[in-house]
Amino acid sequence: MIATAxxxxxxxxxxxxxxxxxxxxxxxxxxxxxxxxETLVVNAIGxxxxxxLWFNTSLYFEIALLIVTVGFLSTVAFCKYLLRGNVIx
Amino acid sequence: xxxxxxxLISALILIGALFLFVGxxxxxxxxxxxxxxxxxxxxxxxGIGALLIASMLYFALLQDTLSLHELVxxxxxxxxxxxxxxxxxxxxILRNTALQQSLPAPPGExxxxxxxxxxxxxxxxxxxxxxx
Numbered sequence: 001m002i003a004t005a006x007x008x009x010x011x012x013x014x015x016x017x018x019x020x021x022x023x024x025x026x027x028x029x030x031x032x033x034x035x036x037x038e039t040l041v042v043n044a045i046g047x048x049x050x051x052x053l054w055f056n057t058s059l060y061f062e063i064a065l066l067i068v069t070v071g072f073l074s075t076v077a078f079c080k081y082l083l084r085g086n087v088i089x
Numbered sequence: 090x091x092x093x094x095x096x097l098i099s100a101l102i103l104i105g106a107l108f109l110f111v112g113x114x115x116x117x118x119x120x121x122x123x124x125x126x127x128x129x130x131x132x133x134x135x136g137i138g139a140l141l142i143a144s145m146l147y148f149a150l151l152q153d154t155l156s157l158h159e160l161v162x163x164x165x166x167x168x169x170x171x172x173x174x175x176x177x178x179x180x181x182i183l184r185n186t187a188l189q190q191s192l193p194a195p196p197g198e199x200x201x202x203x204x205x206x207x208x209x210x211x212x213x214x215x216x217x218x219x220x221x
Contacts, residue, residue, distance in 0.1 A: 002147070013106060016109050016113035031180055035125065043109055043133070045162070049159075049162075053147055061159065079179070
């Protein structure tokens with residue numbers, strides 16, 4: 001039953017990532033693209049967690065933690081660059 | 090007892106995937122960036138929380154190993170999602186001058202704190218205004 005739920009979840013998250021890619025390519029403003037990238041990162045974390053549940057390993061959580069950190073830092077750096085024209089002043 | 094845990098974990102996985110899907114669908118569907126900001130930052134965070142609770146329950150109930158990595162991810166994600174939403178909305182307001190003109194005036198003498206100029210090019214002498 002858990003394997004079936006994981007299969008459905010992986011399908012839903014994949015469709016979500018495709019929709020994020022649509023917004024990433026389409027988005028009228030650059031901030032839409034930043035938001036799409038951030039949502040893509042969060043969906044990737046969900047995908048990694050579901051894969052760890054499915055394959056019964058707890059090894060994937062370090063990968064999820066690294067993806068969380070990189071996604072947050074890149075979003076803040078993008079917004080800081082748009083706000084101030086520089087990342088580290 | 091194990092089947093009850095399996096049902097609970099499967100339900101949490103499905104709820105998490107549903108909220109992730111709803112967040113991404115709102116990102117595509119909603120018309121404006123300020124409205125578009127709500128869907129990923131609220132709904133997607135809830136979905137990730139449900140998935141991580143499902144993972145903790147799976148390793149605690151069915152595998153008999155206590156795994157606390159998920160708590161770290163949950164705390165970090167719940168701390169950083171409002172910060173990214175705030176940064177994106179602030180960048181949107183500061184980049185859009187037509188939007189700044191259309192903001193309603195807040196009560197009192199102070200204007201919008203987002204639009205206050207701070208930094209070395211401030212025309213006030215240091216120490217003149219209220220501290221930030």
